[in-house]
Amino acid sequence: MNALEVNDLCKAYQAFTLDNISFELPSGCIMGLVGENGAGKSTTIKLILNMIKRDRGTVKLLGKDNRDNFVDIAEDLGVVLDEVGFAEVLNSVQVGKIMSKTFKNWNQKVYEEYLDRFSLPRKKKFKNYSKGMKMKLGIAVALSHDPKLLVLDEATSGLDPVVRDDFMDIVTEFTRDEGHSVLMSSHIVRDLEKVCDYIAFLNDGKLLLCEEKDRLYEKYCVIHCSKETFSELDNNAFLGKKESPYGIEAIADRSRIPSSFEVSPIDIEKLFIFMVKGDLE
Amino acid sequence: MKGLIKNDLYVFGKTFAWVLPIIFVCSALIVIFSETIVFFSETDELLYSFPCMYSCVILGFVPATLYSYDKRSGWNKYNTVMPYRRRDYVSVKYLFGLVVTFLYILFISCVILIKINTSDQLDFNDYIFMLFIMVLCSLAPVAIIMPISLKRSPQAGFIIFGIEFFVIVFLIGMASGFLDAMFEENAENWYDGSQGNFIAFGGAALVSVILYVISWFRSIKIYEKAEL
Numbered sequence: 439m440n441a442l443e444v445n446d447l448c449k450a451y452q453a454f455t456l457d458n459i460s461f462e463l464p465s466g467c468i469m470g471l472v473g474e475n476g477a478g479k480s481t482t483i484k485l486i487l488n489m490i491k492r493d494r495g496t497v498k499l500l501g502k503d504n505r506d507n508f509v510d511i512a513e514d515l516g517v518v519l520d521e522v523g524f525a526e527v528l529n530s531v532q533v534g535k536i537m538s539k540t541f542k543n544w545n546q547k548v549y550e551e552y553l554d555r556f557s558l559p560r561k562k563k564f565k566n567y568s569k570g571m572k573m574k575l576g577i578a579v580a581l582s583h584d585p586k587l588l589v590l591d592e593a594t595s596g597l598d599p600v601v602r603d604d605f606m607d608i609v610t611e612f613t614r615d616e617g618h619s620v621l622m623s624s625h626i627v628r629d630l631e632k633v634c635d636y637i638a639f640l641n642d643g644k645l646l647l648c649e650e651k652d653r654l655y656e657k658y659c660v661i662h663c664s665k666e667t668f669s670e671l672d673n674n675a676f677l678g679k680k681e682s683p684y685g686i687e688a689i690a691d692r693s694r695i696p697s698s699f700e701v702s703p704i705d706i707e708k709l710f711i712f713m714v715k716g717d718l719e
Numbered sequence: 720m721k722g723l724i725k726n727d728l729y730v731f732g733k734t735f736a737w738v739l740p741i742i743f744v745c746s747a748l749i750v751i752f753s754e755t756i757v758f759f760s761e762t763d764e765l766l767y768s769f770p771c772m773y774s775c776v777i778l779g780f781v782p783a784t785l786y787s788y789d790k791r792s793g794w795n796k797y798n799t800v801m802p803y804r805r806r807d808y809v810s811v812k813y814l815f816g817l818v819v820t821f822l823y824i825l826f827i828s829c830v831i832l833i834k835i836n837t838s839d840q841l842d843f844n845d846y847i848f849m850l851f852i853m854v855l856c857s858l859a860p861v862a863i864i865m866p867i868s869l870k871r872s873p874q875a876g877f878i879i880f881g882i883e884f885f886v887i888v889f890l891i892g893m894a895s896g897f898l899d900a901m902f903e904e905n906a907e908n909w910y911d912g913s914q915g916n917f918i919a920f921g922g923a924a925l926v927s928v929i930l931y932v933i934s935w936f937r938s939i940k941i942y943e944k945a946e947l
Contacts, residue, residue, distance in 0.1 A: 487800050490946040509802045517800040523793025525726060527733035536729070540722035540801050564792075589800075 439501060441465045441587045441619035447485055447495035454643055456481050459495070461638055461648040465586075466616035468609060469648075470630030471623035472710050473640035479623040480520065482640065483591045486621070487517060500586055513542055516585030518593040522576030526565030530558050530575055541583035552578035556601070569596035577605065581612070588612060590622035594629055602626070606633050627707040637706055641714050651706065658709055659692045659701035671695065678712030689713070723803060723811045730788055731815070735781070742774045743823070747830045771827060771849065772856045776884075778823055779860030780877070782816040786865070787873035796947045806939045812865065813935045820857040827853065851920040858927040859887060862934035869941045887923070894919040 442463040449456040456478045463469045473479045484490045486497050488504045497504040499511050524533055530553055538544045553560070556574035567575065573596050580588060588609070594602050610633050612618050624630050630637065637654060639646035649657075658677065668679070668686045675694030680687045689704060689712040749770045789795040798808060831846045863883055868876035 484947075489796065489799055491944075509804055512800060512802040515800065519793075519797065519800070521793045523789075523795070523797030525730045525788060525792045525794055528726075528729055532729050536722045536725045538722075539725050540803070542802075 439465050440498070441467075441500060442469075442486065442621060443496070443498040444482075444486065445496045447482070447497060448493045449481055449485055449490065450493055454478070454481075456485070456643045459640075459645050461636075461645065463619055463621055463636065465619050466613055467635040468613055468620040468622065468633055469636040469638060470627075470634035470706075471621065471638050471640060472627055472630060472706070473623070474714065475625075476642075477640040478643045479640055480591055481643075483519075483589060483621070483623060487515075487589060513583070514586040516580030516583070516588045518573065518576040518580050518588075518590045520592040520595065522572045524564045524572075524575070526563065528564050529561050530564075530578075531560050533564070533575065533579065537579055537582070543583045545582050545584065549578055549582035552581060555604075570598060570601065573597055574601065577608070581608070586617055586619070588618070588620040588622070590620065590624075592623060592625065594624050594626060602629060609633050627710060628705075631706040639710055639713060646713055654706065654709060655703060657692060658689055658704045659695065660687065660704050660708065661690050661695065661699065661701050662687050671699075677709070678715065680712070720803070720807045720811060722801070723798065723808060724815075726794065726798075727785055727811060727815050730785060731781070731819075734784070734788065738777070742777065743826055746771050746774050746823075746827055750827065750830045750834060772852055774823065775820070775853045775856035776860055778819050779816065779857045780864070781819050782812040782861050783864040783868045783873050783876050785815065786812055786868050790873065799947055805942045805945075809865075809869070809938045809942045810935070813861065813931075813938070816857075816861045824850070824853050824857070848917060848920065851917075851924040854924040855920065855927045858924075858931040859884075862927060862930040866934055866938045866941055869938050869945065891919050891923050894922070 440462045442461075444462070445460050447456065447459040454476065459478075459482060461469075471479050471482065481490070485492050486499065486504065488497075488508050500514055502511055504511065528536070534546060534549050537549070538546060552558075552574075556571075556578060558571060558574055558578065564572065564575070573593060577593060580590075590609075594605060597605060606629055609620055609622070613620060622630065622634075631651070634651055636648065637651050638648040647654075662685060663671075664685045665681070668688065671690075672694050675690045677689045677691070679689075689709055690701070692701065695701060786795065795808070799805065828846070828850070831849065835843060835846060860880055863880045864873070864876035866876075867879050
């Protein structure tokens with residue numbers, strides 16, 4: 439079963455259009471949504487969460503259309519948006535009390551364990567929290583009602599590297615249960631690369647690719663060569679290239695490069711940058 | 720819905736904590752020490768009923784103020800990804816407004832009724848008249864401000880209410896003046912002579928109740944269509 443199915447999703451604004459986005463997230467997997475600012479990541483997540491109305495397409499969350507019975511679906515969703523929106527006057531204890539009246543499966547013990555794990559104070563008001571602390575509280579809330587699908591929109595922004603690493607461990611732990619899945623967007627591609635099973639690239643409202651991470655490693659490679667050597671190779675083999683005084687660095691389809699050619703493995707960040715910016719002219 | 724109510728209770732408790740006792744105690748003291756609460760009295764006692772009206776208007780701002788706090792903190796967006804319907808969110812604000820208003824009117828009613836029973840300074844007609852004014856002044860702000868706040872912004876709601884408030888006062892004044900002229904000739908008591916006021920304010924109070932209900936449903940429609 440798929441935790442998330444998005445088909446032909448469209449949303450048009452005056453200056454931006456999200457165009458025919460389709461992808462699937464199988465249960466038990468983590469998908470990373472990668473894109474520049476304004477690429478459409480947050481719009482996609484808002485459409486998935488029914489925060490804005492789609493123009494066309496369908497979204498199925500945990501097997502149900504997200505417009506039907508969202509209240510039931512939301513019981514099984516853990517969401518952390520780019521801004522965690524608790525009232526400024528609340529402290530973490532009061533947030534826990536509100537959430538215990540919100541989610542049927544709320545587990546106060548788990549919540550308090552996360553508060554301890556993230557060293558979050560009990561009595562400090564939310565308005566006096568740092569951005570990182572706010573995110574941690576959002577993450578604690580999202581994980582304390584046994585959700586089946588976690589949706590994280592730039593949830594790691596504002597976190598220091600140590601907590602970010604801890605958070606990535608939590609996400610990995612979460613998906614050990616095959617019924618648990620994660621959709622996360624982040625600017626920090628290296629974080630996504632560490633934990634994601636699937637990677638989706640969004641650029642200018644279009645889905646450039648959505649593939650299993652391991653398949654991307656198998657399919658693509660990086661080559662370094664001179665301009666002369668590059669010109670002898672099949673131009674269709676390349677997704678993008680960068681020229682420098684030392685030669686050419688390019689991302690290529692492994693199957694179209696001669697086996698004798700020396701290649702190095704790609705990383706997801708490089709693949710994304712080359713696909714978006716790599717000049718093949 | 721319980722979580723939404725709890726959230727509003729916390730926010731209300733923290734942000735209005737110092738306002739409520741002042742409003743309740745001052746209103747009670749003013750009623751206790753006043754000789755009349757007649758709004759259109761020809762004596763200097765006009766001011767005695769004004770604080771109660773003013774308190775009702777302030778309490779009528781509570782739902783939109785709570786919404787503006789939610790908007791600033793992002794709770795209005797965040798709760799949409801939780802198991803709540805948008806109509807629940809809007810309804811909690813309106814219910815909150817009703818409960819706060821009801822508690823205030825109940826409290827002031829008790830103070831006035833005690834005074835009526837223990838002194839001869841006030842009359843039951845004073846109370847009925849005051850009740851009309853309190854219902855009007857507490858429901859009209861919510862009915863006007865909330866749909867505009869949800870569609871545009873709380874600031875826009877407050878500004879438009881400020882403008883409309885003068886129009887409402889002007890219309891009620893015109894109506895009561897016109898009706899007063901009709902009843903004035905047979906007047907024996909002030910309230911006989913102010914039957915126009917009674918009808919105008921009673922009618923306005925009734926209209927404000929109807930407007931409140933319409934505004935509630937309209938706000939739900941607006942919020943269900945809103946893109947957050």
